[in-house]
Structures are given as C-alpha cells and as structure tokens.
Amino acid sequence: MSARDNILNRLRIGARTAFAHPNATTAREAEWAAKQPPIGDPARRFLAEIGKVGTSYLRVPDWTAVPDAVTSWVREYGISSVMTGTTPALEPLREHLRAQGVDTRILAETAETQREEIFNTDCGITTARGAIADTGSLLLIPSAQEPRLLSLAMPVHIALLERANLFPTLADYLANNEFRNQPPTNLVLVSGASRTADIELTLTVGVHGPKVLLVALIG
Amino acid sequence: MKPDAGRFKVDAARATLNATLRQNLNHTLGLIRARRDAAFEALTAPEELQEIGQAIKQESLARLPELLERLEDRLTARGIQVHWAETADEANAIVLEIARRRGVQLVVKGKTMVSEETELNRFLQRHGIEVLEADLGEYIVQLAQQPPSHIVAPAIHMNRREIADLFHEKLGEPYTVDIEAMTAMARRVLREKFKTAGMGVTGVNFAIAETGTLCLVENEGNGRMCTTAPPVHVAMMGLEKVVANLSDLPTLNRLLTRSATGQAISTYFNWISSPRRRGEKDGPEEVHVVILDNGRSSVYSDGELRDTLACLRCGACLNICPVYARIGGHAYRAVYMGPIGKILTPQLAGLETAGHLTGASTLCGACAEVCPVKIPIPDLLLRLRQEGSQPTAAGRALFGPGAGSQRKPAEAMLWKGWQVLHDRPAYYRAATALARAAAALLPRRAASLSPWGRRRELPVPARASLHALLRNRPGA
Amino acid sequence: MTSADPIRYPDKPETVYFFGTCLVDNFYAQAGLAAVELIEREGVRVIFPQGQTCCGQPPFNSGYRDEARRVARAQMALFPRPFPVVVPSGSCGAMFRVHYAELFGGPDTAVSEQAQAREFAARVFEWSEFMHHVLRVRWEDRGPPVRVSYHPSCHLQRELGVRRAPLALLEQLSGVTLCPVEDAEECCGFGGTFAVKQEPISAAMVDDKARKIVAGGAEVLVACDAGCLMNIGGALARQGPAPRVLPLAQFIKERVHEA
Numbered sequence: 001m002s003a004r005d006n007i008l009n010r011l012r013i014g015a016r017t018a019f020a021h022p023n024a025t026t027a028r029e030a031e032w033a034a035k036q037p038p039i040g041d042p043a044r045r046f047l048a049e050i051g052k053v054g055t056s057y058l059r060v061p062d063w064t065a066v067p068d069a070v071t072s073w074v075r076e077y078g079i080s081s082v083m084t085g086t087t088p089a090l091e092p093l094r095e096h097l098r099a100q101g102v103d104t105r106i107l108a109e110t111a112e113t114q115r116e117e118i119f120n121t122d123c124g125i126t127t128a129r130g131a132i133a134d135t136g137s138l139l140l141i142p143s144a145q146e147p148r149l150l151s152l153a154m155p156v157h158i159a160l161l162e163r164a165n166l167f168p169t170l171a172d173y174l175a176n177n178e179f180r181n182q183p184p185t186n187l188v189l190v191s192g193a194s195r196t197a198d199i200e201l202t203l204t205v206g207v208h209g210p211k212v213l214l215v216a217l218i219g
Numbered sequence: 220m221k222p223d224a225g226r227f228k229v230d231a232a233r234a235t236l237n238a239t240l241r242q243n244l245n246h247t248l249g250l251i252r253a254r255r256d257a258a259f260e261a262l263t264a265p266e267e268l269q270e271i272g273q274a275i276k277q278e279s280l281a282r283l284p285e286l287l288e289r290l291e292d293r294l295t296a297r298g299i300q301v302h303w304a305e306t307a308d309e310a311n312a313i314v315l316e317i318a319r320r321r322g323v324q325l326v327v328k329g330k331t332m333v334s335e336e337t338e339l340n341r342f343l344q345r346h347g348i349e350v351l352e353a354d355l356g357e358y359i360v361q362l363a364q365q366p367p368s369h370i371v372a373p374a375i376h377m378n379r380r381e382i383a384d385l386f387h388e389k390l391g392e393p394y395t396v397d398i399e400a401m402t403a404m405a406r407r408v409l410r411e412k413f414k415t416a417g418m419g420v421t422g423v424n425f426a427i428a429e430t431g432t433l434c435l436v437e438n439e440g441n442g443r444m445c446t447t448a449p450p451v452h453v454a455m456m457g458l459e460k461v462v463a464n465l466s467d468l469p470t471l472n473r474l475l476t477r478s479a480t481g482q483a484i485s486t487y488f489n490w491i492s493s494p495r496r497r498g499e500k501d502g503p504e505e506v507h508v509v510i511l512d513n514g515r516s517s518v519y520s521d522g523e524l525r526d527t528l529a530c531l532r533c534g535a536c537l538n539i540c541p542v543y544a545r546i547g548g549h550a551y552r553a554v555y556m557g558p559i560g561k562i563l564t565p566q567l568a569g570l571e572t573a574g575h576l577t578g579a580s581t582l583c584g585a586c587a588e589v590c591p592v593k594i595p596i597p598d599l600l601l602r603l604r605q606e607g608s609q610p611t612a613a614g615r616a617l618f619g620p621g622a623g624s625q626r627k628p629a630e631a632m633l634w635k636g637w638q639v640l641h642d643r644p645a646y647y648r649a650a651t652a653l654a655r656a657a658a659a660l661l662p663r664r665a666a667s668l669s670p671w672g673r674r675r676e677l678p679v680p681a682r683a684s685l686h687a688l689l690r691n692r693p694g695a
Numbered sequence: 696m697t698s699a700d701p702i703r704y705p706d707k708p709e710t711v712y713f714f715g716t717c718l719v720d721n722f723y724a725q726a727g728l729a730a731v732e733l734i735e736r737e738g739v740r741v742i743f744p745q746g747q748t749c750c751g752q753p754p755f756n757s758g759y760r761d762e763a764r765r766v767a768r769a770q771m772a773l774f775p776r777p778f779p780v781v782v783p784s785g786s787c788g789a790m791f792r793v794h795y796a797e798l799f800g801g802p803d804t805a806v807s808e809q810a811q812a813r814e815f816a817a818r819v820f821e822w823s824e825f826m827h828h829v830l831r832v833r834w835e836d837r838g839p840p841v842r843v844s845y846h847p848s849c850h851l852q853r854e855l856g857v858r859r860a861p862l863a864l865l866e867q868l869s870g871v872t873l874c875p876v877e878d879a880e881e882c883c884g885f886g887g888t889f890a891v892k893q894e895p896i897s898a899a900m901v902d903d904k905a906r907k908i909v910a911g912g913a914e915v916l917v918a919c920d921a922g923c924l925m926n927i928g929g930a931l932a933r934q935g936p937a938p939r940v941l942p943l944a945q946f947i948k949e950r951v952h953e954a
Contacts, residue, residue, distance in 0.1 A: 004291075004303035007458065007512045011284040014520035025275045026466040032271060033469075035263045049483075111448070111501035115414060135484040147501040148447045152440060171469045180465055183297070183430045183492035185502060186447075191484050194440040196402060198356035198372060200379050201247045204402045207355060208409065209440025209487070232895035241899075541882045545899040579893055581886025581900075582756060584853035598797075604758030625758070634754045638762035641717075642769055644746040651721050670891045674898040675929030681724035685715040688728045689743040 042133035042166040049136025053192035057215040067096035069216050070158060074102055077156055083107055083121040085146035107147055124150035125158045130165035137189040148186055157210040163219035220366055222552045224575035230550040240547050243378045251538045254481025272474045273593040276529035279462040286428040286461045293431025297493040299506045307337035310511050314453055315346055317507055321451050323417030329442035330354040331422030332370055332532055333455040333511055335554045351412050353441035355405050362389045368548030371479050371534035376547045419445030423456035425471055429464050431492060436475060438486040446491060452503040458510050459528035474591035478533035514567040523602060527562050529592045536586035542579055558586035562599045570621030574607040648686060655680035704828040710740040712780045716787045717749040718921035729948035730783045730822050737830045744773040752790040756887055764798055771815050780819045783944055784920050785851020788821040793854050821851060823919050823943055827860035836868040838950040844874045844913035848920035849882050861919055861943055868950050874913040885926035905930040917943045
C-alpha cells in the first residue's frame with residue numbers, strides 16, 4: 001500500500017457521512033457581502049483603496065494617453081530603464097519611451113537567458129487583466145507575452161488597467177467563470193508595493209518585490 | 220525541538236522574568252491586536268463572516284478524502300506532481316529526492332509552517348543542500364539559529380537593536396538600527412539567492428479542489444519569488460488545507476488576512492494552477508505538492524477534535540493569548556505555539572510528549588472569540604485534559620496517543636478525595652469549617668511559601684460561612 | 696463554548712434558588728448574603744439548599760470528569776423545582792449553563808440525565824444578569840462619591856455572554872464614577888488550579904492586571920467572580936497601597952442600604 005492509499009483509507013474511515021451543501025456557503029457569502037457598506041463607483045473605490053497603501057495612480061482617457069503618463073512617471077521616479085513583455089498593444093508606448101531616450105527592453109526570450117537584464121532593470125510595465133475594487137487589488141494574469149517577473153523583479157512596477165475591467169469584489173470576478181473554466185498558470189492579486197512588518201511590526205516597503213507600484217487607470 | 224514538561228516550567232518561568240522579551244511582545248502584540256480589531260469592526264456582521272468561514276472549513280473537512288482525490292486529479296491533469304507523505308521523514312525524503320534529481324544546491328523558502336514541522340532545513344543541510352529562508356522574519360531567526368517564536372511573525376520576540384546586532388555580526392554589514400536599512404540588507408542578500416536557487420519551497424494557504432489551485436498569501440514577495448524564479452517549486456501542505464470551491468476563497472481570505480495582520484487583503488494573493496507552459500518565459504518547469512499527514516488523519520478520526528484541523532494559521536489566538544504574551548513562543552518548544560499549539564501539538568506529537576501544554580491555559584476563552592473559523596479551543600483543551608488524565612486501566616482510551624499519560628497518582632487521589640468531601644454536605648461543611656479555622660491560625664508569612672502566596676496575599680477566610688449565615692432560611 | 700442562542704429571560708419569578716458557590720461560601724460569605732438580600736428586597740423568595748457544595752468545575756477543568764460528574768449530579772438534585780437558579784459567579788454559572796450539557800452528554804450518562812442537565816442549565820443565571828435582565832432592579836445610591844473599576848471576568852463575558860449587566864447595575868449608582876482599565880477584558884491569571892500549577896505565568900498575569908488597575912485610579916475594584924477577586928486582591932495587597940476589592944453584590948448592598 002502506498003502512503004497515498006494509507007492516508008486516504010484512514011481518512012475515509014474517519015469521515016462521517018456529514019452534511020454536504022456544496023453551495024450553501026456561497027449563498028451565505030453573497031448574503032453577507034450584500035450587508036456590507038456599498039462599494040459605490042468601482043473606480044472611485046479602487047483608487048481610494050490603493051491610496052490607503054501608498055500606491056499612486058494617473059487617470060487617462062484612453063490608450064493614446066498612456067505613453068505620456070508613463071513618461072511623467074519615468075521622470076518623477078528617475079527611471080532609466082524599463083522592460084515590457086511582447087504585448088503588441090504596448091508597441092506605441094515602447095516607441096514613445098525610446099524616443100524619449102529611455103532604455104526600453106523587452107522580455108522576449110526566457111527568464112533564464114535574460115536573467116541579469118531582468119534583475120537589473122528599473123521598472124517593469126504590464127497590463128492588468130482587471131482589478132478588484134473593494135480591496136484595491138490588481139488582478140494580474142501573467143502570460144507568455146507578459147511573464148511574471150515583470151511585475152515582481154524590478155523596483156518599480158507600472159500596471160495599465162482598463163476601467164471596464166474593474167470588478168466590485170473578488171466574488172464578482174469568480175462568478176464570471178473565466179478562472180474556473182481555464183485556470184491560468186498563475187494569477188496574482190497585487191494590492192500595493194511589496195511590504196513587511198517583521199521587525200517591531202514597523203511597516204517597511206520594498207522587500208522582495210517592487211518598492212513602488214503605479215497604476216494607470218484607462219478610460 | 221521537542222516539548223518537555225519539565226523544561227516548559229523552567230522556560231516559562233524564566234520568560235516571565237525576561238523584561239526585554241516581555242517588552243518586545245507587549246509592544247508588537249498590542250499593535251497587532253488593535254489592527255485586527257479595527258479590521259473586524261469595519262465590517263458589518265463580522266461574527267457572521269466567522270460563522271461562514273467555520274461552515275466552509277467544516278464542510279471541506281467533512282468531504283476531506285473526496286476533496287483530496289479531486290485536488291490530486293486536477294493538479295495532475297495540469298502537470299503538477301502530487302506526493303503523499305505519512306510522516307515528516309517521508310515528506311523530507313520526497314523533497315530531497317526531487318532536489319537530487321535536479322541537482323539542486325541551493326533552496327530558497329517562502330514561509331511554511333509545515334516545513335518547520337518536518338524540520339526540512341536541518342534535513343536538507345545535513346544532505347549538503349544550502350537552505351535559505353526568504354521571509355524576512357524567518358531569515359532573521361535562521362540567522363539567529365532559532366526556531367520561529369510565532370506562526371505569522373517569526374521574529375516577534377526580538378527588537379530592532381537585537382536584530383541590528385545580529386545583522387552586524389552575521390552579515391558583516393555596518394551596524395544600524397534603521398529598520399528600512401536592515402530590510403534593504405536582507406533584500407540584497409536574498410536577491411542574489413533567488414537568481415541562483417535551484418528550488419523554491421513554500422507552504423500552501425488554501426488548496427482548491429474544484430480547480431486544482433494552490434493559493435499563497437503573503438506581503439513581501441518572497442513567496443512569489445520562490446514560486447517564480449527557481450526552476451522547481453515544491454509546495455508543502457498539511458492535508459487539511461484543501462477546500463472545496465473557488466467560491467470559498469473570498470470568505471476565507473477575508474478572514475485570514477484580517478485575523479493575521481488586520482489587512483483587508485495581503486499584498487500578494489498568489490494562485491498557482493500549473494507549471495510553466497509551453498511558450499511561457501518564466502515560472503518553474505516543475506511544480507510539486509507534498510501532502511503531509513503526520514498525525515492529522517488520527518486527529519481527523521475524532522469528531523470533536525477534528526475541529527483542530529480547521530485552523531487557518533492566522534495567529535490571532537497567539538496575539539490575544541495572555542499566556543503567550545507572558546512567555547513568548549520559544550517556551551513551548553513546539554512548532555505550533557500559543558492556544559492553537561496547545562491543542563494541535565499534543566495531538567500530533569502525542570499527549571505523553573506534549574500533554575502538559577494543555578495545562579498552560581486559564582481557559583479564559585479569548586482565543587475562541589477571535590478565531591476566524593470559531594475553533595472551540597478551550598473546549599478542546601478540556602477534552603485533551605480529560606484524555607490525558609483518564610485512568611488507562613479503564614480501557615476507555617477514546618483518543619490514541621498518550622491517553623492517560625498525564626495522570627499523576629497524587630493528583631488523581633486528590634480529586635477522588637475532593638469528590639468524597641463535596642458529595643456529602645456534612646463532610647463538606649465540616650472540612651471547610653476546619654480549613655477556614657486552620658487558615659485563620661496560619662501565620663501570614665507562611666503563606667508566602669505556598670505557590671499562591673509567592674506573589675499574592677492569601678485571601679482571608681469568612682468568619683461564618685454562607686451556609687451558616689443562611690441556615691435559618693426556608694429551604695434550608 | 697459560548698451560548699450561541701440569545702438567552703431568553705423569564706418574567707420575574709416569586710421564588711428563586713440560590714447557589715452560593717464554594718468560594719463565596721468560604722471567603723466572601725457576606726457578599727453571598729448581600730446578593731441574597733438584594734434579591735429578597737425585590738420581593739422574591741430565596742431558597743438556599745443547605746446540601747450544596749461546589750459546581751464541580753475544579754476537577755472538570757483538570758480533566759477528572761467522573762469526579763466532577765458525581766458531585767454535579769448531587770448538586771442538580773438539590774434544585775428540582777422549576778425556579779431560576781441564581782449564582783453569584785460567572786465561572787460557576789458557566790459550568791452549570793454551558794458545561795453540564797457536556798458533562799452529562801457522553802455515553803456514560805442516561806438520556807433522562809442529559810435532559811435533566813439541559814433543563815437545569817436553561818434556568819441558571821449569574822447574579823448581575825438576573826438582577827438586570829429578570830428583576831430589572833432600580834436602585835437609589837446612598838453612598839458618597841467613589842471611583843470604581845469593574846473587572847469583567849472571563850467566563851462571565853465569554854461563556855455566559857454577560858457584558859452589559861454588571862455595568863448597567865453600576866451605572867444606576869449616581870455616586871459612582873467608573874474608571875476604565877487598560878486591557879480590561881484580559882484574563883487576570885486565576886484560572887482555578889492554574890494559579891497554583893502554573894504559578895509563574897499566573898503571577899505575571901496578575902501583576903500586570905494589578906498594575907493596570909492601580910493606573911486606572913479607582914478606589915474600589917468590583918467583579919462578579921470571587922476567584923478573580925482573590926487573585927487580583929492578593930496581588931494588589933502585595934504591591935502596596937491598593938483599591939478596596941469586593942464582589943459587586945456586596946458593593947451595591949453597601950451603597951443602597953437604608954441605614
């Protein structure tokens with residue numbers, strides 16, 4: 001008998017035929033959530049929440065305004081190199097940054113072959129699949145075009161988020177079944193810059209992930 | 220590290236006299252408690268949320284074997300390799316085998332209590348593999364060659380000056396008590412390690428059976444690094460971490476982060492559902508899950524004690540516990556300390572080893588009140604005390620390991636005598652009258668020789684008992 | 696462990712039972728008498744069965760359930776009629792109301808006894824709870840101005856869920872100014888046998904408690920549990936000049952007494 005079978009057998013003996021109401025708790029969660037103070041306009045709530053943890057943002061009307069917004073951050077934070085994935089939609093941005101003299105790199109090979117470059121770039125730029133308004137969380141689904149390290153390895157992370165992709169709550173995102181039908185390799189909710197409070201419970205920003213998180217809200 | 224009744228007495232007593240430790244704990248625990256309370260007070264009907272969390276965990280536990288199989292099925296279908304370990308040694312051997320096959324020389328770790336339970340670090344190091352903790356608190360205690368003293372805040376027992384000394388000595392960095400500067404030192408050291416590590420080891424906060432998803436909750440980014448940068452990721456989980464549905468996550472995560480740190484959500488909530496897929500440019504090529512039993516299935520077999528397995532490892536019960544605040548985490552000599560440790564450790568390690576921990580509680584109930592999934596910790600302490608002190612000869616061992624091991628003949632006799640006196644009103648009245656008279660004659664100084672009187676005056680017995688005062692009443 | 700259902704309080708009864716508790720019997724008899732007299736003052740008859748001894752909590756908490764059950768059985772038998780049972784202690788009250796169901800819930804107990812334990816548990820009330828919620832007393836304060844701190848004992852607040860009643864009673868006393876205590880809801884470190892078995896931890900807890908009470912500036916400390924008062928009072932007395940420490944019923948009796 002394998003460890004697996006031994007363990008499962010013990011558990012099967014131990015299990016009582018207890019209640020199983022697969023969706024009872026889901027319904028209760030929805031009921032409970034309905035009692036909470038209203039979220040209001042998701043964009044306003046989202047921006048208020050990210051503000052609480054020190055995340056800065058710019059609102060821009062559409063994608064054409066993104067390059068200027070990013071450029072202003074590049075100046076403000078003294079960023080000399082940026083990295084994006086291969087996302088075609090970001091080509092105008094890349095061109096704009098290059099024109100501004102910013103060292104603009106692309107993660108086009110693999111993390112292994114480009115390791116030194118990745119860990120020695122100032123700023124990663126990614127799109128966001130969406131965001132959760134009530135907790136101020138970016139919903140990132142890294143992909144072949146936009147690898148995970150772009151939102152992790154660099155001291156500054158700029159996330160480009162379309163307003164139409166805001167969900168009031170995490171439950172609202174899950175209810176659309178996108179994740180359930182096709183779980184991606186990795187999904188991460190990001191709610192601010194990397195932080196710790198492990199020394200005297202004193203909040204310190206920028207441990208292993210980005211020290212600065214910036215969000216451009218589009219639309 | 221093994222719990223030990225004799226050492227507990229000594230270590231706990233010593234800790235209560237350690238002014239620095241007490242100060243460090245008071246400072247930090249006070250802050251965490253305030254944050255936790257504020258986070259719950261901001262909610263409408265927070266208790267209802269706790270009840271839903273409790274229902275979710277109970278439901279998942281009721282279906283545990285089925286859910287574990289489904290989890291395995293879904294994970295395997297997407298290329299995550301599932302391993303089962305009955306014991307800590309088996310779990311460690313599995314990790315070592317993977318490391319050897321991949322030629323791993325350096326392992327970086329996210330915070331995982333299960334690996335503390337199996338003492339993975341020491342095991343891998345003995346086999347020539349370097350292991351580095353990447354969570355700042357864990358990194359600090361690893362440098363100090365100490366075990367974590369708290370399940371969420373491992374270095375809670377240390378203040379910035381002690382950590383500054385440590386960094387100065389071990390890292391050869393210039394001495395500074397600036398917390399930001401110390402954090403930057405750790406970041407520099409660990410960055411290099413993330414780049415070269417051959418394996419990342421993490422725990423799992425929730426494993427979703429429905430989709431085969433491993434969820435990690437963290438703030439620093441070390442968990443993301445460990446699951447992204449090295450070519451191999453090994454996640455270690457206790458078998459109780461599986462929950463049925465994706466839709467369970469909003470409730471459980473709300474409860475976990477609010478209870479642990481007072482945050483509405485942690486900085487990173489990381490969901491992993493497969494290794495690197497074709498065409499993807501980063502992420503581990505191999506993802507493994509080690510599902511650990513190590514005594515849990517025996518806990519599971521008892522309908523009442525099973526509640527222990529609902530624990531989310533948020534640490535709220537430690538933060539509120541008046542005993543933990545006085546003695547800190549190390550005195551327990553156990554991976555799981557504080558209130559949850561007092562019920563979990565004796566069940567995993569056996570009552571004969573850790574049964575004494577069930578006595579280190581006033582049963583004040585503060586822990587049960589803050590528990591996000593309403594584990595009735597005091598009730599389970601009472602149950603375990605009963606298991607520990609029952610006569611073994613009676614052959615009524617409801618609970619396997621170490622039942623009856625805490626029974627001391629003198630104490631058993633004392634309670635038997637107590638029963639005889641309190642069973643018979645005449646005996647009771649005579650005995651208490653005698654005791655009151657004797658106490659009144661006792662020189663006050665003698666009191667300070669008793670355990671009660673070392674730091675407290677003895678109470679003054681009533682001149683006449685309430686029985687006597689009410690003797691001529693109706694119903695007398 | 697906490698009673699999940701909100702307590703349904705009965706209408707004012709004509710007669711109640713009084714269970715004095717062993718600690719009040721032997722150390723705070725005057726407080727027990729005060730509690731009884733304050734009930735009688737409301738026109739309610741009080742029956743005190745002389746056969747009573749102890750609720751059984753000490754051996755129960757130590758894991759010796761057989762011994763506890765024997766004594767508990769004898770106690771229940773003393774309160775056969777359907778009158779409320781008033782207990783001047785949150786801890787003993789919780790033993791009756793919350794833990795008797797467990798004590799008599801196992802395979803060792805007859806179904807009839809389980810039912811008896813539940814019926815008994817349902818009519819147990821802690822004294823302040825009974826005075827506030829059932830008798831709805833109204834008092835006139837006759838004492839001089841005084842600063843008072845109230846210690847909420849653990850089992851009273853967490854197992855019985857009684858948080859408001861003692862304060863509501865104190866608030867009726869016009870001369871009383873309540874002094875808040877830092878971390879008031881934290882356990883004092885008594886815990887029955889814990890105070891002796893884990894003396895260093897218990898002492899560390901009660902030292903902190905005593906210090907915080909003194910810092911609160913009260914002249915009098917009241918509580919609804921004799922165990923906590925013995926513990927806190929003992930530590931206060933050892934630390935130096937300290938507030939007077941006494942059970943809530945006795946304090947109230949002194950304030951409302953007609954000379």
